[in-house]
Amino acid sequence: MIKRFFLSERNMMIAILLNAMVIFLLYFPEVENHNGLVQIDHFFVAFFLVEAIVKLFILKPKNYFSSNWNWFDFILVVLTLPSLFLSFISLPDTSSLLLLRVFRLFRLARLFRLLKFIPNLATTINGLVRALRASIFVLLILLILNFVLAIICCHFYQNTAPQYFANPLLSSYTVFQLFTVEGWNEVADAIAVNSSNEITGGVTRLFFLLIVFIGGIFGISLANAVFVDEMTMDNTLHLEAKIDVLQEEVAKIKSLLEQQNNTLKK
Numbered sequence: 001m002i003k004r005f006f007l008s009e010r011n012m013m014i015a016i017l018l019n020a021m022v023i024f025l026l027y028f029p030e031v032e033n034h035n036g037l038v039q040i041d042h043f044f045v046a047f048f049l050v051e052a053i054v055k056l057f058i059l060k061p062k063n064y065f066s067s068n069w070n071w072f073d074f075i076l077v078v079l080t081l082p083s084l085f086l087s088f089i090s091l092p093d094t095s096s097l098l099l100l101r102v103f104r105l106f107r108l109a110r111l112f113r114l115l116k117f118i119p120n121l122a123t124t125i126n127g128l129v130r131a132l133r134a135s136i137f138v139l140l141i142l143l144i145l146n147f148v149l150a151i152i153c154c155h156f157y158q159n160t161a162p163q164y165f166a167n168p169l170l171s172s173y174t175v176f177q178l179f180t181v182e183g184w185n186e187v188a189d190a191i192a193v194n195s196s197n198e199i200t201g202g203v204t205r206l207f208f209l210l211i212v213f214i215g216g217i218f219g220i221s222l223a224n225a226v227f228v229d230e231m232t233m234d235n236t237l238h239l240e241a242k243i244d245v246l247q248e249e250v251a252k253i254k255s256l257l258e259q260q261n262n263t264l265k266k
Contacts (some may be wrong), residue, residue, distance in 0.1 A: 006054040019044040045077075045084040052077050072112075131227045138223040142179065145215055149175045161191045179215040184208060 005011055022041050026032055052074055056064050064070050150172035157165040164187055165171040178184045188208040192201035 002054065003058055006051050007058065012051065015044065015047060019048075042084050045080050048073070048077050049081065049084075134229075135223050135227045138219070138226055142215060142219045142223065145219065146172055146175050146179065149211060149215070157191055160194050161187070164190065175211065175215070178208065178211050179220055181212055181216040184212045184216075 019041070022037055022044065026034075026037055026041060031037060055070065059070075065074075150168055153175060154165045154168050154171040158167075158171075164174040174187060178187065188205045191204045191208075195201040195204060
């Protein structure tokens with residue numbers, strides 16, 4: 001019965017989801033040191049350790065480690081073991097051990113095991129990889145454009161708006177923000193207000209409007225269009241194949257009708 005329990009994917013998924021909920025609660029400051037939740041969290045560490053041991057015993061190491069998911073689970077179990085062992089040790093200064101709580105986040109990665117239950121997952125992943133490859137050129141252009149505009153903005157507006165363009169790195173982040181059309185008018189207004197005259201302020205607004213149009217409206221939209229087009233290509237190819245078959249059937253029917261007409265004329 002123990003073997004069946006730990007070999008059941010449904011049981012393990014339920015345990016993973018419950019553990020995720022406990023981790024979620026432990027990150028609320030009000031209950032982060034709640035003894036009951038901490039003990040439940042330690043229980044799940046031990047539970048997944050027992051799961052790994054049982055599967056190693058049943059499947060044998062060679063078969064167990066032939067699965068990438070088992071490798072994934074085993075590594076996560078090893079990473080989270082220190083938090084279990086150190087909970088039984090009394091140390092005068094435990095502040096340095098708070099970092100071990102971060103290892104609980106790695107166990108949330110076990111939720112990725114749910115992906116294998118998604119229908120047509122392989123097709124979706126293939127479409128995603130193909131979409132990323134097709135979008136590389138557009139993304140590279142946007143990256144170069146961001147780099148150039150970041151240096152230009154840093155050169156002209158470093159002193160006028162240091163909160164946005166104090167250095168090339170901060171300037172690059174601000175330009176990226178402009179590409180996403182997120183608060184772009186605030187950046188332009190902050191510079192325009194500090195401009196020496198209205199003409200300079202108007203030119204500044206026009207310059208940032210061009211950045212938003214080229215990088216945001218045109219660039220990001222083009223990248224999204226290419227990405228979506230490649231992701232849906234499988235469906236398009238499937239429909240095209242059906243249309244081809246339908247055209248062949250129509251051609252056959254048309255040919256038969258022509259033969260019957262010729263026979264009747266004779």
